[in-house]
Amino acid sequence: MKPDFAFPYRLYLVLSEADCRGRNPLWVAEEAILGGVDIIQLREKHASNDVFQKKATQLKAVTDRYGIPLIINDNLTVAMAVGAFGIHVGRQDIPPSEVRNAWPDCRLLGYSIERLAQLQHSETAVADCLGVSPIFRTATKTDTIAEWGITGIRQLRNLTGKPLIAIGRMNRENVADAIRAGADCVAVVSAICATDSPRTAATELKELINNAI
Template identity: 80%
Template sequence: MKLDRPFPYRLYLVMSEADCHGRDPLWVAEEAILGGVDIIQLREKGAAVEVFLKKAAQLKTVTDRYDVPLIINDDLKVAIRVGAFGMHVGQQDLPPSGVREAWSDCRLLGYSIERLEQLQSAEAALADYLGVSPIFRTATKTDTVSEWGIAGIRQLRGLTDKPLVAIGRMNRGNVAAVIQAGADCVAVVSAICAADDPRAAAADLKALINNAIAI
């Protein structure tokens, strides 16, 4: 998989089996891709390695079919064994330096920042993109200590050239504002995983993002 530009992704799906509310996660993922999702992160917090690995391998058959990158959240063993495209880590996870040291084949490494002072850290410098988390507080991410808001994205954009991925209660009502404030990409969970029609929801979000970029 070749990147046509440094960070070509606009709509980023973060998902787990629980996020799909009893529906087949592979079906949700495929529908989301068909609707316009550019990249998928599998986040299975608390799952045993073998369970996580099985789910990741199954999801990779879907993402590979459409040439969509699969990112693994905070599990180096799973990421390496499944042959993922990359990995995403947070402040309480294995740091980017540890990922780089252990996995030279990682093609895309994301790092969540929760406070402004973390932007200038050595760990943030090693990441390919920064997850700005959360833009707004959300039930799917309860271990954070701040809320960036639209103003936070705008401030970060003025301080770094790194790609910014906005996450945290992103939906059709705010994705355009986040992009216009300087985010490169929007990451969603419930807005697609919990939607009655994941493909239509993804298509709607992607259109809003593209329109905001064009303005």
């Protein structure tokens, strides 16, 4: 099934300070953007609102400089305060319907889907795009029930027109497979954040994705 609307983002970076292995997250983000990242999500699950907002404000200055959308993970207060492009929430987070009611100006509302049954849920219908999570189990995502695998992406693509973002141990070895199976976008964490050169890693991933389209 074709996506319901044009989704121009192909390489999606999910970033936190902890993921950057002691390096400045703003540097990692800028290098990744220069390498080809199309959209960035800031995920600081354990930070206070004040700390999260400070980090988001600093990162937004970088993303705005390059015209890159900033998505905030599961913190509506921070997302609205910094004027983020959008927010991404999961099954155990604030429901998409509540986001819509509180923040009608949200331009991109993502929702993680971990089970096929979620596809029929009213909250899923509210979301703009779906994070297919996880494609493969990963140390950065430990609260999930199962893994979709490449076959799961293909199954979802046949059942929904919402843009699909593949996340969960995505790397150079499998991003092309995810795109060919029907994902519109691939989200990565360590495949960029943990590398010696985030710019080079992003460039290589983007090339693999583009060649698979």
